[in-house]
Amino acid sequence: MSDSFTPGPLDRDATVYVAGHRGLVGSAIWRRLAAEGFTRLVGATSSELDLKDRDKVFAFLAEHKPRYVVLAAAKVGGIMANNTYPVDFLSENLQIQLNVMDAALEQRVQRLLFLGSSCIYPKLAPQPIPEDSLLTGHLEPTNDAYAIAKIAGILQVQAVRRQYDLPWISAMPTNLYGPGDNFSPQGSHVLPALIRRYDEAVRDGATEVTNWGTGSPRREFLHVDDMAHACLHLLEHYDGPEQVNVGTGKDSTIKEIAETIAGVVGFEGTTNWDTSKPDGTPQKLLDVSKLAKAGWTARIGLEEGLRSTVEWYRAHQGELREK
Numbered sequence: 001m002s003d004s005f006t007p008g009p010l011d012r013d014a015t016v017y018v019a020g021h022r023g024l025v026g027s028a029i030w031r032r033l034a035a036e037g038f039t040r041l042v043g044a045t046s047s048e049l050d051l052k053d054r055d056k057v058f059a060f061l062a063e064h065k066p067r068y069v070v071l072a073a074a075k076v077g078g079i080m081a082n083n084t085y086p087v088d089f090l091s092e093n094l095q096i097q098l099n100v101m102d103a104a105l106e107q108r109v110q111r112l113l114f115l116g117s118s119c120i121y122p123k124l125a126p127q128p129i130p131e132d133s134l135l136t137g138h139l140e141p142t143n144d145a146y147a148i149a150k151i152a153g154i155l156q157v158q159a160v161r162r163q164y165d166l167p168w169i170s171a172m173p174t175n176l177y178g179p180g181d182n183f184s185p186q187g188s189h190v191l192p193a194l195i196r197r198y199d200e201a202v203r204d205g206a207t208e209v210t211n212w213g214t215g216s217p218r219r220e221f222l223h224v225d226d227m228a229h230a231c232l233h234l235l236e237h238y239d240g241p242e243q244v245n246v247g248t249g250k251d252s253t254i255k256e257i258a259e260t261i262a263g264v265v266g267f268e269g270t271t272n273w274d275t276s277k278p279d280g281t282p283q284k285l286l287d288v289s290k291l292a293k294a295g296w297t298a299r300i301g302l303e304e305g306l307r308s309t310v311e312w313y314r315a316h317q318g319e320l321r322e323k
């Protein structure tokens with residue numbers, strides 16, 4: 001543990017910069033912090049502040065002087081986006097995280113939470129995946145570029161801790177979903193893609209839908225409101241150089257997920273599987289014992305979370321992000 005960390009509540013009147021505050025995770029963290037009584041939340045959209053613009057990032061941090069930073073801005077996408085645009089995922093994410101962390105270091109930000117992803121672990125890591133399997137094997141090729149950028153972020157947090165003794169930390173979320181997700185058919189992750197596909201099939205009276213891959217990969221899904229809760233919990237209670245996995249500790253096959261979503265939206269037709277599309281890693285289930293030891297476990301069950309996300313999707317179809 002760093003000498004400069006004392007576990008306990010963060011100062012509700014300190015300035016908190018949530019980078020990526022309009023995204024799935026950033027918006028949930030913003031809601032959570034506001035509900036918890038934080039009075040000085042700072043954010044900027046990518047059109048107001050492109051985090052790839054190093055000088056502007058330094059100027060922004062110098063102006064606002066946040067005491068705490070949550071780094072939830074990143075180029076994010078599902079398996080197809082990652083596989084198709086690897087250089088964008090590598091380069092943009094390296095630039096964003098390097099600029100924000102370098103500027104935060106210049107301001108000696110007291111607590112910084114860096115968000116990575118469960119795809120940092122080897123493709124054939126033991127299941128459930130413990131934190132110490134990082135860098136023990138080859139990555140899944142569909143998202144290796146993104147994973148390498150995220151691994152560099154973990155290393156940057158560790159390097160700042162070593163050289164400056166600042167109690168910065170990293171969290172590795174499993175696959176997330178919830179209100180504010182990206183529902184774009186090509187660019188999104190599987191849950192929003194399937195919600196949209198099955199819902200449109202019901203609306204159009206279609207009797208068949210086609211999903212990607214074989215349906216046999218196993219994935220773990222965490223509701224983003226749980227994720228936001230876990231982030232604040234870690235900021236208040238965890239300090240250490242090793243990244244912390246954030247998940248539910250339970251996984252399902254994509255086929256099972258598809259059946260659940262079809263049931264929730266009321267689709268009664270046939271599901272086909274397009275095996276020309278990639279499956280990605282065969283299983284991604286996080287070992288969440290470190291998180292449990294830090295005092296946090298997930299609360300929102302998958303079916304409950306899916307129902308509320310479908311409701312949110314139906315109520316916000318006119319305002320969806322397309323990418």
Ligand SMILES: NC(=O)C1=CN([C@@H]2O[C@H](COP(=O)(O)OP(=O)(O)OC[C@H]3O[C@@H](n4cnc5c(N)ncnc54)[C@H](OP(=O)(O)O)[C@@H]3O)[C@@H](O)[C@H]2O)C=CC1
Pocket residue numbers: 019020021022023024025026044045046047049050051052071072073074075076096115116117118172173174175176177180181182189
């Ligand atoms: N979604 C998931 O399943 C998972 C996500 N994560 C991690 O969580 C974090 C947040 O992801 P998520 O919320 O899903 O992603 P989103 O795509 O929903 O949001 C990303 C946010 O980053 C901002 N952003 C992207 N590029 C720039 C830029 N150049 N300058 C400024 N802001 C930028 C966007 O801003 P704007 O809206 O203003 O354009 C947006 O608010 C990421 O680090 C991601 O790796 C980890 C595991 C799973």
Ligand SMILES: C[C@H]1O[C@H](OP(=O)(O)OP(=O)(O)OC[C@H]2O[C@@H](n3cnc4c(=O)[nH]c(N)nc43)[C@H](O)[C@@H]2O)[C@@H](O)[C@@H](O)C1=O
Pocket residue numbers: 077078079080082083117118119142143146174175176187188189190191193194211212213214217219254277278279280281284
């Ligand atoms: C969070 C995580 O997200 C990405 O990895 P992934 O877990 O493979 O994510 P995914 O949600 O896109 O797919 C999960 C599974 O679902 C299947 N699948 C079926 N039908 C659709 C479909 O219509 N869309 C999508 N996207 N997948 C589908 C798909 O073939 C795959 O087997 C990373 O790139 C990485 O960046 C990362 O960190």
